[in-house]
Amino acid sequence: MQILRSPSLLLIPALTLGACTVGPNYAGPPRTLADTAAPAGFKRGGPLASPAAPGVAAWWTQLNDPLLTQLETQALAANPNIAVATARLRQARASLRLERANQAPSANASAVYLHARIPGFDFGGTSGSDTGASAVDVYNLGFDASWEVDLFGGRRRSVEAARAQAEAAEANVADAQVSLTADVAQAYVNLRDVQRRIALARDAARMQQQMLTLTQQRFGQGAASDLDVERLRGQVESTNGQIVPLQAELESYLNALAVLTGQEPGALDARLSPIAAVPLPPAAVAVGDPAALLKRRPDIRAAERQLAQRTAQVGVADAARFPRLNILGLIGLGGTKLSDISPDKLVGLAAPMLQWNFLDFGRNRARINQAEGQRDEAEAQYRGTVLGALKDAEDALSRFGHRRETVASLLRSKASADRAADLMQQRFRAGTATLIDTLDAERQRVAAEQNLSAGTAGLTGDFIALQKALGLGWGAAPPAV
Known part of the structure; x- marks a missing residue:
């Protein structure tokens, strides 16, 4: 067998052709959306929305609630959804490393010892038994390598697609963080709001019970009717009935926060049971x-990044239409004796192989059309995602601004109810108002406080929704492993 001493000569035309990369080059996302949206600014921002660039991490610290900050930190570290997204990122990065490795040659080393004994064959005088069989020993050490020359850039497009997929996985981790931090903050605000509403409902029930007791006494003295007693008794029962579902709602938020932070339901009950105020957003955002x-x-x-991946896959499909060049190299030494394993027994082989499936009856063309359709789908999805994001931001800004106005009105209503209750107390002490009138004024004050509490919780909830719409709250991507 003749040894090919200059196999590198075969690589000259291969490397020349390898500079060719078929398929469309990715030129970035559609520019029209960014160009039209960028100069105009948000239309619903109002005076409370600052055009300054927001921070991109730990937005919840603006609520100035240390316990909420602790819950957010714990959730980012232990939530299962973040672990799932991070695991998918590791998979995508491993796929990228695999595609890069596929560009390099593959090599194998082998050592073989063979002993053959076949009746009726003569292997050069090595005798077997009396049956006429002969035996032979074979010793061989070998090294073989194969390499598919990337003539038309199919491998390079595969690496490009895998890189875009890994970067999309990084963004998905950040997206999971955005959703998680918003969910934790919203559940915490809802918890504080329900705790406050339960306390206010119990105050209202206590006052209504006092009114019912006084009315029953007046009824016994002939100064009140059955209708007055039954009406007040119905109010007491109605208020007590409102507390039961609120208590169930409170427990559901406790369970939600425990699960969001990666713990079993009930793990945070003792920590979150003390009543605290709903955290308030900053004056300007x-x-x-x-x-x-x-x-x-x-x-x-x-x-x-998914659009970039689909664009690169068009090139992968396009490269399959053209010839493929595989180079096989083999080096071995050995013989029928162990002493034959020596450098002077070296055998080398270089075998380039060109393959071209030129008669495929339109299969490759169909694969290209399929890849182009997937790319167009990814582009449409990108446009839809951008439009949806702009809508989310504008809606959140609008709700946040109008909620501020609602809370301001509720504050004025609460102040008016406080003044009315104080005046009624003064009249009661002066003997010009009954205790029932005083308790009714106090009940209206509690109702105004309940409305204000709900409005305040809604304002903070709109602030959280705005942070989610702006895409804030993610951390750095997990490091490559």
Whole structure:
């Protein structure tokens, strides 16, 4: 067998052709959306929304609630959904490393010892038994390598697609963090709101019970009617009935927070049972502009990277139409004796093989059309994601601004109810008002406080929704492993 001493000569035309990469080059996402959205700014921001660039991490610290901050930190570290997204990121990064490795040659080493004994064959005088069989020993050490030359860039497009997929997985981790931090904050605000409403409902029930007792006494003296007694008794029962579902709602928020932080239900009951006020958002909120939103929101970044991946896969399908060049190299030494394993017994082989499936009856063309359709689908999904993100931001800004006005009105109503209750107390002490009138004024004050508490919780909830719409709250991507 002749040894090919200069196999590198075969690589010259291969490397020349390898500079060719078929398929479309990704030129970035559609520019029309970013260009039209960027200069205009948000239309619903109002005076309370600052155009300054917002921070991209730990937005919940603006609520100035240390316990909420602790819950957010614990959730980001222990929530199962974050673990799932992180595991998928590791898978995507491993796929990228695999595609990069596929560009390099594959090599194998082998050592073989063979002993054969076949009747009726003569292997050079090595005798067997009396049956006429002969035996032979074979010793061989070998090394073989194969390499598919990337003539038309199919491998490079595969690496490009895998890289975009890994970057999309990074954005998905950030998107999971955004959703998680918003869910934790909203559940915490709802918990504090329900705790406050339960306390106020119990105060109202206590006052109504006092009114019922006084009315029953007046009825016994002939100064009140059965209708007055039954009406007040119905109010007491109605208020007590409102407390039961509120208590169930409270327990559901406790369970939700425990699960969001990666713990079993009930694990946070003792920690969160003490009543605390609903945290309030800052006076002004930095929202930035739509151009920054398009770069910041993780779901937009993931959609853009998926578009890049689909574009690269068009090149992968296109490269399959062209010839493939595989180079096989083999080096071995050995013989029928162990002493034959020596450098002077070296045998080398280089075998280039060109394959071209030129007659496929349209299969490759169909695969290209399929990949192009997937790319167009990814582009449409990107456009939809951008439009949805802009709508989310505008809606959240609008709700947040109008909720401020609602809370301001509720504050004025609460102040009016407080003044009315104080005046009624003064009249009662002066003997010009009955105790029932005083208790009714106090009940109205409690009702106004309940409305204010619900409005305040709604305002903080709208602030949380705004932070989610802006895409805030993610941390750095997990390091590559």
